[in-house]
Amino acid sequence: MRWKRRRLLYRSWKRRNDLTRVSKKDIPSQGVLVFATLRNEMLRLPHWLDHYRALGVSHFLVVDNGSDDGSTAFLAEQPDVSLWSTHHSYKAARFGVDWLTCLQHRYGRERWCLTVDADEVLIYPESNTRDLNALTAHLDAQNRRAFGCLMLDLYPKGPVGQARYKAGDDPMTVLRWFDADNYRARRHEVFGNLWIQGGVRDRLFFGSRPERAPTLNKTPLVKWQRGYVYVTSTHQILPRDLNDVFDLGEGGRVSGVLLHTKFLPNIGEKSHEELSRAQHFENSDLYAPYYAALIDDPDLWCDASVAYTGPDQLIDLGLMSRGNW
Amino acid sequence: MSVGVVILVHTALNRAEQVIRHWSEAGCPVVIHVDKNVPRATYDAFVSSLSDVPDVLFSKRHRCEWGTWGIVAASQSASALMLKSFPDVRHVYLASGSCLPLRPVKDLQRYLEQRPRTDFIESATTADVPWTQGGLDFERFTLRFPFSWRKQRFLFDRYVEFQRRLKIYRRVPDGIVPHMGSQWWCLTRQTLSAILDDPERPVYDRYFKRVWIPDESYFQTLVRLYSQNIESRSLTLSKFDYQGKPHIFYDDHLQLLRRSDCFVARKIWPHADRLYDHFLNEENPLKGAEPNPGKIDRIFSKAVERRTRGRAGLFMQSRLPRPGHENGFTSASYSVFEGFTELFEDFEPWLARITGTRVHGHLYAKDRVHFEGEQKTFSGALCDNAKLRDHHAQLFLINLVWNTRGERQCFQFGPTDTQFASWDLAKDPNAQISVISGAWAIPLFQSNRNFSDIRAEAAELQRIESEHINALRSPYAKARVRVWTLADFIETPMEALQTVLDEMRAKNLRHVTEAPKMADLSGFGQFLQNLKNQGMHPYLMGDFPADSAPTNDRPTRRRPYLVR
Numbered sequence: 001m002r003w004k005r006r007r008l009l010y011r012s013w014k015r016r017n018d019l020t021r022v023s024k025k026d027i028p029s030q031g032v033l034v035f036a037t038l039r040n041e042m043l044r045l046p047h048w049l050d051h052y053r054a055l056g057v058s059h060f061l062v063v064d065n066g067s068d069d070g071s072t073a074f075l076a077e078q079p080d081v082s083l084w085s086t087h088h089s090y091k092a093a094r095f096g097v098d099w100l101t102c103l104q105h106r107y108g109r110e111r112w113c114l115t116v117d118a119d120e121v122l123i124y125p126e127s128n129t130r131d132l133n134a135l136t137a138h139l140d141a142q143n144r145r146a147f148g149c150l151m152l153d154l155y156p157k158g159p160v161g162q163a164r165y166k167a168g169d170d171p172m173t174v175l176r177w178f179d180a181d182n183y184r185a186r187r188h189e190v191f192g193n194l195w196i197q198g199g200v201r202d203r204l205f206f207g208s209r210p211e212r213a214p215t216l217n218k219t220p221l222v223k224w225q226r227g228y229v230y231v232t233s234t235h236q237i238l239p240r241d242l243n244d245v246f247d248l249g250e251g252g253r254v255s256g257v258l259l260h261t262k263f264l265p266n267i268g269e270k271s272h273e274e275l276s277r278a279q280h281f282e283n284s285d286l287y288a289p290y291y292a293a294l295i296d297d298p299d300l301w302c303d304a305s306v307a308y309t310g311p312d313q314l315i316d317l318g319l320m321s322r323g324n325w
Numbered sequence: 326m327s328v329g330v331v332i333l334v335h336t337a338l339n340r341a342e343q344v345i346r347h348w349s350e351a352g353c354p355v356v357i358h359v360d361k362n363v364p365r366a367t368y369d370a371f372v373s374s375l376s377d378v379p380d381v382l383f384s385k386r387h388r389c390e391w392g393t394w395g396i397v398a399a400s401q402s403a404s405a406l407m408l409k410s411f412p413d414v415r416h417v418y419l420a421s422g423s424c425l426p427l428r429p430v431k432d433l434q435r436y437l438e439q440r441p442r443t444d445f446i447e448s449a450t451t452a453d454v455p456w457t458q459g460g461l462d463f464e465r466f467t468l469r470f471p472f473s474w475r476k477q478r479f480l481f482d483r484y485v486e487f488q489r490r491l492k493i494y495r496r497v498p499d500g501i502v503p504h505m506g507s508q509w510w511c512l513t514r515q516t517l518s519a520i521l522d523d524p525e526r527p528v529y530d531r532y533f534k535r536v537w538i539p540d541e542s543y544f545q546t547l548v549r550l551y552s553q554n555i556e557s558r559s560l561t562l563s564k565f566d567y568q569g570k571p572h573i574f575y576d577d578h579l580q581l582l583r584r585s586d587c588f589v590a591r592k593i594w595p596h597a598d599r600l601y602d603h604f605l606n607e608e609n610p611l612k613g614a615e616p617n618p619g620k621i622d623r624i625f626s627k628a629v630e631r632r633t634r635g636r637a638g639l640f641m642q643s644r645l646p647r648p649g650h651e652n653g654f655t656s657a658s659y660s661v662f663e664g665f666t667e668l669f670e671d672f673e674p675w676l677a678r679i680t681g682t683r684v685h686g687h688l689y690a691k692d693r694v695h696f697e698g699e700q701k702t703f704s705g706a707l708c709d710n711a712k713l714r715d716h717h718a719q720l721f722l723i724n725l726v727w728n729t730r731g732e733r734q735c736f737q738f739g740p741t742d743t744q745f746a747s748w749d750l751a752k753d754p755n756a757q758i759s760v761i762s763g764a765w766a767i768p769l770f771q772s773n774r775n776f777s778d779i780r781a782e783a784a785e786l787q788r789i790e791s792e793h794i795n796a797l798r799s800p801y802a803k804a805r806v807r808v809w810t811l812a813d814f815i816e817t818p819m820e821a822l823q824t825v826l827d828e829m830r831a832k833n834l835r836h837v838t839e840a841p842k843m844a845d846l847s848g849f850g851q852f853l854q855n856l857k858n859q860g861m862h863p864y865l866m867g868d869f870p871a872d873s874a875p876t877n878d879r880p881t882r883r884r885p886y887l888v889r
């Protein structure tokens with residue numbers, strides 16, 4: 001495991017020259033940092049930035065992977081965003097993880113680092129009133145260095161391409177629905193992390209190959225140290241003890257939810273693009289039917305879907321927990 | 326000017342300043358102790374920022390580290406200064422920089438004026454109260470603790486072990502009985518000065534310097550020597566989690582804190598603007614009521630329970646109990662019926678009608694999940710795909726029961742289904758399992774198939790069911806299990822059904838009058854005999870009487886005449 005970690009670190013070190021700095025602002029010495037890689041996310045970015053600003057994030061460090069829809073310019077003019085850009089292969093950089101590891105190594109030391117995609121909206125118990133600094137202070141007091149989240153796919157009622165959404169709106173007004181509890185959790189044998197599958201994509205697209213269904217557990221919030229490295233996306237992290245974000249006994253720890261706004265109306269064109277670029281996942285071919293299904297403008301809603309109302313609802317449903325916070 | 330406030334400050338100085346101004350405006354003299362760990366420059370800025378506030382003094386600074394003598398020394402020198410400089414002060418209130426007054430200071434002053442001789446300090450003997458966290462209770466007073474628990478944990482633990490092994494114990498000074506309690510107190514001038522001016526104080530100080538967490542025991546013990554009237558409770562509301570760390574109050578606790586009627590609360594999150602705004606800047610009514618932290622107590626003890634016990638029957642992102650540590654595999658009781666749908670033709674609708682519960686078909690059927698009414702997705706968006714279900718058969722059941730909390734679930738199970746959950750059902754105390762063993766033969770009996778196929782399948786089903794019944798009868802099984810053989814069951818079917826229903830304790834359950842329709846079993850005995858004759862001995866259905874031995878002569882029966 002240690003060698004694997006070193007290999008991953010070496011890999012990202014090799015990619016350090018991939019990135020060119022577009023704009024760098026002063027990074028405050030206190031507070032949570034957000035790290036993200038993105039491409040053509042103009043639709044989501046305004047709300048995404050607002051959401052994390054409201055949670056008290058102190059700075060954003062973003063890698064832009066060749067956007068051509070104006071995301072680059074938009075991000076460059078934000079006062080609290082430092083932007084790097086690259087045209088190298090997303091896949092060759094382990095889906096952007098190598099790039100972010102470089103940045104985290106450099107700027108994230110001994111700080112709470114939140115690694116999220118542009119389609120992930122973090123919520124946690126009482127996130128309407130308590131900011132991220134309160135959460136990290138609590139985790140510090142509990143001697144925790146990592147915070148686990150479930151990724152919850154939100155979807156609209158009716159065909160996904162038909163929903164009306166414009167940039168800056170709250171995506172939760174369009175993507176109101178989710179699958180309440182059809183998640184399968186087990187422990188990953190190699191990395192010791194929790195491995196959760198399920199949700200709407202599993203229900204509709206992976207019925208014949210459940211083992212291929214998307215992984216939904218994430219460890220996005222980590223008090224970073226040099227030498228830490230994410231393995232695949234933010235699902236797994238090394239060293240292994242950082243994956244220990246859940247209780248194996250009967251108790252429950254505090255955890256959050258990443259609301260996944262993948263199914264905004266532009267999912268069809270995005271899938272089309274991803275399919276042709278073949279930059280996602282190890283076996284891009286295996287996922288071709290899945291992307292094809294998404295391009296077909298499916299209706300993800302079913303009778304048992306639940307409408308999202310807020311963090312308290314997710315706590316009641318058992319999708320996240322307060323622990324003793 | 327009856328109440329003086331001693332405030333121990335170490336972080337969030339701007340909030341402390343706000344609170345100090347609030348106390349001072351209400352006419353309370355304040356003595357401030359600032360932790361020596363705070364840098365000199367910060368300290369100076371803090372002092373000058375408070376220079377315009379009247380009746381504020383700064384006491385000698387000590388280094389305060391959690392669990393050490395420094396905090397006691399700080400309270401000693403600050404309260405001594407208070408008593409010396411403000412002769413009018415009758416009660417001294419010890420607070421921290423993260424404490425927030427919840428009621429108008431006038432209210433507190435009036436409350437204490439009415440109780441001029443009462444000392445408010447939580448003080449209990451260690452022998453009687455199991456408050457302590459971390460395994461050290463009386464040993465706090467009998468061992469030495471020269472090492473810091475936070476910074477030198479290894480040495481701390483080793484030294485404790487060492488003393489235990491060599492049985493080195495300290496003697497408690499004569500005349501005192503160790504007591505413990507919350508470190509935030511409110512004492513009268515008489516009691517406090519008696520403690521501080523005691524001729525024996527050097528002895529006590531020397532002793533308590535090596536006690537663990539002396540701030541929770543020094544005053545609590547000595548107050549027993551002098552006080553005439555102890556109210557053993559703290560006027561400061563503070564809650565602790567299962568590790569003994571204080572809970573923090575945030576903006577969302579505003580209503581709770583308001584209704585608690587406590588005078589002071591800690592610890593307040595420094596960025597809880599709404600709390601500080603509400604309690605310091607707004608006019609709050611004088612209540613004159615007794616503090617009533619009952620509701621807050623309940624909420625926080627629930628939080629502690631949630632952290633340590635979790636929510637039964639919930640598997641999620643931050644809770645994945647290993648087998649045997651679940652505190653409840655599932656969250657509610659449910660009923661499993663095996664062999665009933667085979668024996669009764671309309672069992673499912675009948676059961677739903679009689680008990681008013683949710684009755685599913687074979688949830689673990691091999692082709693798909695048979696939810697009630699053959700729905701494609703059920704509560705929680707569980708879907709009827711058998712592959713997804715079998716990918717984690719246990720969690721399928723756990724999720725199903727969790728999603729339908731408040732409504733009892735019944736489902737059918739049998740040897741024709743996938744058996745991944747067989748042991749989990751047997752081990753779950755929430756399961757009520759009723760089995761008619763051998764009923765799987767009835768569909769075979771009714772089927773129109775070649776006898777050799779039937780024979781092979783019967784053998785397989787019998788093997789599976791007997792394995793399942795072994796699980797139900799194993800010493801690990803915790804489910805409430807009832808097993809009838811088919812032969813026993815059909816002798817008194819109504820009685821057996823009634824027992825099962827009674828056990829379910831379903832609401833509005835009348836005495837069962839209407840029976841479900843039983844399948845036609847004439848010829849079944851013979852069918853079993855045929856299996857036996859082929860060398861496959863079906864034993865799970867019990868002794869089923871073969872109707873009659875097969876004879877060669879056909880029963881002659883005349884066709885009835887049709888008369889028009």
